Amino acid sequence: MASLWLGRRQEDCYPATMRFDLVDLRLFLLVVEAGSITHGAALAHLALPSASARLRGMEELCGVSLLERGRRGVRPTAAGEAVAHHARLVLAQMERLQDELREHGEGLRGEIRLLANTAAATEFLPQPLGRWLVRHPQVSVDLKERRSSEIVKAIAGGGGEIGIVSDAVEQGGLQAVPFALDRLVLVAPRDSRWAAARHVAFEEILGEDFVGLEPGSALQAYLDDQARQAGGRLSYRVRMHGVEGVCRLAGLGVGLGVLPEAAARRCRRAAGVTLVRLSDPWATRRLLLCTRPPAELPRAARDLLAHLSRASTGT
DSSP states (O other): OOOOOOOOOTTSOSSSOOOOOHHHHHHHHHHHHHTOHHHHHHHTTOOHHHHHHHHHHHHHHHTSOOEEEETTEEEEOHHHHHHHHHHHHHHHHHHHHHHHHHTTSSSOOEEEEEEEOHHIIIIISHHHHHHHHHHOTTEEEEEEEOOHHHHHHHHHTTSOSEEEEETTSOOTTOEEEEEEEEEEEEEEETTSTTTTOSEEOHHHHTTSEEEEEOTTOHHHHHHHHHHHHTTOOOEEEEEESSHHHHHHHHHTTSOBEEEEHHHHHHHHHHHTEEEEEEOSGGGEEEEEEEESOGGGSOHHHHHHHHHHHHTOOOO
């Protein structure tokens, strides 16, 4: 049984020491990430009554509520945030132990948790990652697309080994090295009034109709944030699963799109669109590889980090 030890801080659980098993910790994190006890229980492969009983048991041990329960789901209290933080560290340490033990066996697979924003995950990562995976058949990579701010928090808290983020966010105490240069461009029909422009400011297009990426896309969330900061909002006529869909509908005149330049160039000719670079400073982003100190990473993660650093196209 693993132990989670918490001090006597006011915002944390008040007993000096307490013990949760790994199932409790993993369940709690899944519930927090899903925002739902039902969904968290399903992800943990536990029956809902069993999961609810475990969560109540954790709160009884702590002597304080860990989750705020509402009509739309649950979210962690201040004490719950503290438990989630320490739980991530405990589970990360256990995973490192398992990874190192795997290295002493034959035919066993290791796993690296890699978090990346939209541009990195779709454009800059597949080729170097693919080359590395071919050379390491015993290792798998759990790749998730997240917003840069979420990635930094997850890596710092032990929720992943390697992150790829925009330099627009603070990396805190993480180590960071350049990986790629990502420029955002306006995607518009070739006969549109934007076609002759070399650059366009984001504010100039805020009143237009847009074709966006599906909700949950890190890039789309980033663009929505920039629109709010500019005092406006993006009006979506439709949202598509991938960049090819955005390009094709933009080419038909359904709406404008904003995409990473590398992705838009791939589908520009087939979709019949023109690309115009955004002039805003935030639209040119340097992507960074960020990690905790490499000595804290499993050997396979250190090797992948070195490979991605060598494959860097960042400037």
